[in-house]
Amino acid sequence: MEPETPPTASMGVTAALRQAAAPASPPEVPAIRAEGLVKTFPGVEAVRGLDLLVRPGEIFGLLGPNGAGKSTTVAMLCALIRPTCGGLWVAGHDVRTRPAAVRRSIGVVFQETTLDDRLTVEENLRVHAVLHGVPRRRARERVTAMLALTELADRRRSLVGTLSGGMRRRLEIVRGLLHGPRVLFLDEPTVGLDPHSRAEVWHHVHRMRRESGVTVLLTTHHLAEADHCDRLAILDRGRVVALGSPEGLRARIGRDSVRVRTDSPDRDARVLADALDVRPTVVEGQVVVQTGDGAAMLPRIVTALEGAVVSATVSQPSLDDVFAHYTGRSMRSPAAEGRTP
Ligand SMILES: Nc1ncnc2c1ncn2[C@@H]1O[C@H](COP(=O)(O)OP(=O)(O)OP(=O)(O)O)[C@@H](O)[C@H]1O
Ligand SMILES: [Mg+2]
Known part of the structure; x- marks a missing residue:
């Protein structure tokens, strides 16, 4: 795909983000609501009765060891797989009966990368705009705004295959915002990155939230990263074992x-x-x-x-201390990589 004439920045990043955001729903409508959510695969109870309430504009983390059910929960939230039972609403839409409305309201960054290495930075963004039906003129403004937001404007014509791991992840995250979603899902956004790139990704997540007001739900099994979240649900074997702010969770278990x-x-x-x-x-x-x-x-x-x-x-007590307090195991121990007993 040939990039068109570079668009001019006719509006600021913040203005572009705000303008493209879907009309805000009343503040009392939760960004995400799950009630008794269950997902069973043959022989595996991946999610076993999850209750969640995420407020608009929150950065909310699902923290848990391998196999806790984080990606399965995200897949249900994105209407990619159907819950076995339970209620689930995203941006006020019932995921079971209005999956198309849910998909229009969300952006997703999967655990495995989905960028096309053979396209340039700008082309990857444009393909996403086309797939999401963003009108041509608005797409130009949005691509420019996204490039500025992720500080990749000078790399717009670079093939994605030539970017560093941290740059690729940043690009993927802003691509998820391109069509102005109300809720952004990030599944393990910093997995495989070095500490410097991880810090950069977090800097961008905070900036995006500040400038667009988007709600972010992310998964992680990095205890240190969980501190970036406003609130956390600690997941173990498909259940929420503790919920609160990182400070609140620490304060609850120790001194x-x-x-x-x-x-x-x-x-x-x-x-x-x-x-x-x-x-x-x-x-x-x-x-x-x-x-x-x-x-x-x-x-x-x-x-x-x-x-x-x-x-x-x-x-302070660590979040691993919190996990151990509620589960009797350390998140770092192999035994914590629990499969359903
Ligand atoms: N499509 C599937 N079919 C069968 N079992 C599955 C499927 N998807 C997930 N599971 C199982 O459900 C459980 C939860 O998996 P999930 O991928 O949600 O965990 P996770 O918390 O994202 O783990 P990780 O940190 O390793 O990404 C695991 O036991 C997994 O093997
Ligand atoms: Mg996962």
């Missing part, structure tokens, strides 16, 4: 640890016990205080010890 290094840890532990009504312990030569809010406790400790603190760290 922060404040560790301070001083020259006389035993004496300083006693000072803190008297001054702050806490119960410090001394671990490996450091004074350790368990508390609900480590960031608030740290300055109080530093003040109470009157300059004796040499160094300090505050650590």
Whole structure:
């Protein structure tokens, strides 16, 4: 396919994104609602009674180990496979009775890449616009806006096969936004990327949400990435075992640890016990205080010890601790790659 004359940027990225977005539904309509969602394959209960409510404009994560049912859930949300039973609505449309309306309201980036390596960056975007019936003029504006959004404008004529892994993923994500969907599904958006490219992809996901107001539902089994989400559902063997903000999930299961290094840890532990009504312990030569809010406790400790603190760290329980709390297993352990028992 020959690229046409490069379109001129006749409107800003934000304006183009807003203009192309489908008319907003009343704010009370959830972006995604699932009630008792079940998907059974022969011999496998992949999703076993999932309840979800995702608000418009949220970045919502499904976190879980291999085989937890994340991709199966996304496939049902995209109306690609039918639920075995349960209710499912996307952008206010019932997925079972109005799959075409659902497909018009969503963008999807699958776990496996679907870019065409033999086409240029711009051609990949144009093919997508044609497939989604975006009118020609609007398609031009949208392609320009998407190229600017993903900072790939100078690579518009490069074959996709020549892009780095991070650039390809960014392109694929903005392509999912090209037709102005209300909800964007990203299945493992950063799998296989190095830490720098992962950070770039996240930067773009946040920017897209900010500028277009799109709701993003993504799946990941990277614990560190889950922190980018506004809220998370932790999935295990087809069920939601915990739901909340990353901070809320951590706070629910544990307390922060404040560790301070001083020259006389035993004496300083006693000072803190008297001054702050806490119960410090001394671990490996450091004074350790368990508390609900480590960031608030740290300055109080530093003040109470009157300059004796040499160094300090505050650590929260990890999301792996949260997963282990609810399942009795670590997400990192092979045993967590659960198949339905
Ligand atoms: N088409 C299918 N036919 C039979 N079983 C399937 C099918 N698709 C998925 N499954 C099974 O359903 C379960 C959930 O799979 P799914 O791909 O949804 O997991 P996932 O959470 O996306 O895992 P991963 O992190 O590895 O991508 C697995 O046991 C899988 O083998
Ligand atoms: Mg998957």
